[in-house]
Amino acid sequence: MANYRVEMDRVMCISCGNCIETCPKLWEFGDDGISSLIGSPITGDIQTKKLQKLGCSIDGAKKCPVMCIHVYDGDNELI
Ligand code: SF4
Numbered sequence: 001m002a003n004y005r006v007e008m009d010r011v012m013c014i015s016c017g018n019c020i021e022t023c024p025k026l027w028e029f030g031d032d033g034i035s036s037l038i039g040s041p042i043t044g045d046i047q048t049k050k051l052q053k054l055g056c057s058i059d060g061a062k063k064c065p066v067m068c069i070h071v072y073d074g075d076n077e078l079i
Contacts, residue, residue, distance in 0.1 A: 004051040005072045006061070010034050011045045012068035019069060023060035054078075 006026065013034045019027045020035060026049070030036035037049040051057060054071065061069035061079045071078045 002052050003074045004054055004057070006037060006049045006051060006057050007070050007072065008035070008037060008047050009045055009068040010036070010042070010047055012066045014066055016065060018063035018065065019060040022063045023056035025055060026057055026060060 010030075015029070015033055015035065017029075017035070020029065026038060027035050028038050030042060036042060037047050040047050040049040057071050058079055061067075061071050069079075
């Protein structure tokens with residue numbers, strides 16, 4: 001059973017749009033103009049989304065100039 005997870009620190013986001021352009025299934029701009037993980041509640045600085053498949057999550061994270069997106073497989077940080 002896949003146990004992937006994306007975490008992003010929204011405080012660090014500079015709204016460049018790279019993650020959204022690279023992986024629009026996972027990210028969109030939130031009402032506050034900051035990139036947001038689609039379908040995940042925004043409850044604090046760190047937004048988290050569980051994934052069944054990695055999909056384009058890694059590609060999106062790689063394109064982030066401030067490296068505020070991290071992808072995990074369980075406890076293992078993939079990026
Ligand atoms: S790539 Fe990084 S800095 Fe750019 S919008 Fe996405 S999270 Fe924000």
